[in-house]
Amino acid sequence: MNIGSHRHVLSGFALAVLTAVAAGPVAAQTTRASAASVEKLVAINGAQKALEQAVGGIETQVRSQVVMSLLQQNGGAPLNAQQQTAVNKVVPAVGAVLRREMGWPNLKDPYVKLYQAQLNQDEVNRLIKLYEDPGYQTLMQKMQTVNLQSAQLIQQQLPVILQKIQPVLEDTLKDALKQ
CATH class of the missing domain: 1.20.5 (Single alpha-helices involved in coiled-coils or other helix-helix interfaces)
Incomplete structure (x- = not known):
């Protein structure tokens, strides 16, 4: 050679x-993210807490809807003792099913698989580092406050908006009924 x-x-x-x-x-x-690193990520990013809050919110909505349904059946009259007892019995039972079926022990593995399907190991590592950063944690707490106050602001504006929408809806319905 x-x-x-x-x-x-x-x-x-x-x-x-x-x-x-x-x-x-x-x-x-x-590289596919390891289950252990994804579990660490979901532990620090609040996924479990958010899920538990969502279940609590659904339970509250169920209570509200059951009470509203009974009030409608009563013609708007207050619930009698038997109805109130039924609400107090059914809502916790529904809540127990929700917590069991939508609870963290049941959904942890699907959450991990979801994260693994979307994020590689480098991305998970970067997110863990970000979530562990005290400055980021402070910023996220401030953003939660901003989001809460934004929702409250919109809630405050909703009656005014609905009042302005009402004539538009009425006019549209009148026009539709003429035809």
Whole structure:
């Protein structure tokens, strides 16, 4: 073999090494996130707490809807003792089913799989680092306050908006009924 062919073999080898080195970070970035790291992420990002709050909210809505339904059946009269007892019995029973079926022990594995399907290991690591950052935690607490106050602001504006929508709806219905 002459020097030229050695250079060709060496340059091919060098190209292969450089390609492997360059591909290394890409391969690392696309590594599937481990279940343990995703579990850590969902533990610190509040997914479990949010799920538990959602279940509590659904239970509250169920109570409200049951009471409203009974009030309608009563023609708007207050619930009698038997109806109130029924509400006090059924709502906790429904809540127990919700907590059992939508509780963290039941949904933890599907949550982990969902995160693993969407995020690679590098992304999970970056998110964990972000969620553990005290500055980020402070910022997120402030954003929760902003979101809560924004919802309250919209809630305050809703009666005014509905009042302005009412004539539009009435006019539209009148026009539709003329035809």
